Amino acid sequence: MARPRRIVLVRHGESEGNADDTVYEREPDHALRLTSAGVVQAEEAGVRIRELFGGEQVSVYVSPYRRTHETFRAFDLDPSLVRVREEPRLREQDWGNWQDKDDVQLQKTYRDTYGHFFYRFAQGESGADVYDRVGAFLESLHRSFESPDHPPNVLLVTHGLTMRLFCMRWFHWTVAEFESLSNPRNGEMRVLQLGDDGRYTLDLPFDRWRTPEPYGTGG
Template identity: 55%
Template sequence: MIRHGQSAANADTSIYNRVPDYRIPLTERGVEQAKATGERLKRALDGQQVCVYVSPYLRAYQTLEAMNLGDLTERVIEEPRLREQDWANFQIAGDIEDQKELRNLYGHFFYRFREGESGSDVYDRISSFMETLYRHWEKPTYAPNTLLVTHGLTMRLFCMRWFHWTVEYFESLNNPGNGELRTLLRNDDGQYSLDTAFSQWVARSVDDSVLDAPPVRF
């Protein structure tokens, strides 16, 4: 999985006011981040082909283009279920900032943006995508590797669904940086492990539940 490179909105959030989220492009720095990650991925693939699922957002497509995987790409499938969390059609900066503060208080997984989605909504569509992915993997001609070109929150929720992390543990995790790669590696016993853990802003165990959360004062 790769998070798209730096976008124009990562550099200047005011662009959300006038450009649809799915049309926001990469910056020059974002292109360079994607190129560097592409080189690392090509070394890791070591000549093996990869089937690519890409978010329909411009910044995701530009990230894939900059990675320049060439003949290693078996095929590219546009996958809308890998899109960014929907916040609003056009995001009014002040309103979104107020909602972000509310989200921090309420919780990132359950808080639903007005005119948008909650993290749990994204989790549900990721679950649906995984069912499709399993069916694709059953095909004998499928490539030996899979690449998801997507977004930070979507990557975290994919791993949450894959590894059955609790909501409380998910809440403790930070997004990967722009252009960062995370890989699920299959072990000899057929199980998968994550090569690099997501950083945490607060210490939580993968088994922690709401019972382990600090009590709410009211």
Template identity: 50%
Template sequence: MRIILVRHGESLGNVDELAYCRIPDHALPLTQQGEQQAADTAPAIRALLAPGPIATYVSPYLRTRQTLELLNVRDLTERLVAEPRLREQDWGNLQDPVEQEVQKRLRHEFGHFFYRLPHGESGADVDDRVASFLAELELRMLQEPRHPHTVLVVSHGLAMRLLCRRLFSWSIELFESLSNPGHCEYRVLERDGDGDWTIDRPFGQWRQSPDGSTQKTSVR
């Protein structure tokens, strides 16, 4: 079994934070740069996925769906699911730019995992839903012999890091020390016949984990 995780391309919200005050998060489109990033990444993703078939699970946000289209893997896709559990962390109501800055500061001070945004989610909430997604994916593969064993997941930076945290049992302290992957960066997760999972490369870190733990790149 292989899971290829891809982060969306650059979106309007990445270059204009005030865009969140006038456009819902789920409706923020890719920028021209984001479209180009996805198109540039497409050959590498196709090389990983060909000849197919694959199952594709995509966050239903506009920027992730646009990224998927530009990755040009429709012809390889046997099953396509818009999966809400892979969406971005819910930030609640962001119409007030001053409140945006307050919440970002508090989230940084109290930790990205446990701090719950008003009317929104904590990182722990996202962790729960990606764990649910992983469990259901494994169950589908056991119960549906025709389900492709290569899976493409187009999602968001936080969801990617938390999905790997769950799969590799990384500590919360380590998770909070990891940097988001860049736009259209990807990671390749593989499980061998013995049930061991591996990841092709670690995430960047902006600090050493306070508990001294490091990113395991394989786990049984």
């Protein structure tokens, strides 16, 4: 099995929705573009990514949202070195269709109280649903490692919550551990590096906003 030396996860640059949450009332979430600041963030991430990969081959998976595609294009990677696939399972948590700003704020308040992993948006997904589709993607990813000529690098261009849930699934974090962590900022990246012992480690922890509150093992 040709496991990659590194798996890099990148959150998209700032989007129109990050800058102005009323845009969700007029535009579909998946169609939102990067802001000018988001383009700069993506370009800066691209510099770090090119330095990290050097001249090595990269297998790339991109969320189907416009902002993630725009982020990837801003990386300006050598086309001869990358194999790019759109991967719908790496999309943002579904919140429904067009969204009323006041309703979204109310549901966010409910989610903060109920828990980000289990709370389900009225017309969308829970964090647990995203976890399940990330797990299905990981099964496909592991099968791709069976190819002896698999590139030494994997790059995922995705979303903040999806990044945390990917790491939760990979490192077998508990729900309590997930709930204690914050999303990376726009344009931030995390690297899973393969060590000499055959295990992957995370180069940089996620910011922690509280101490995990374990539920125990009682039924």
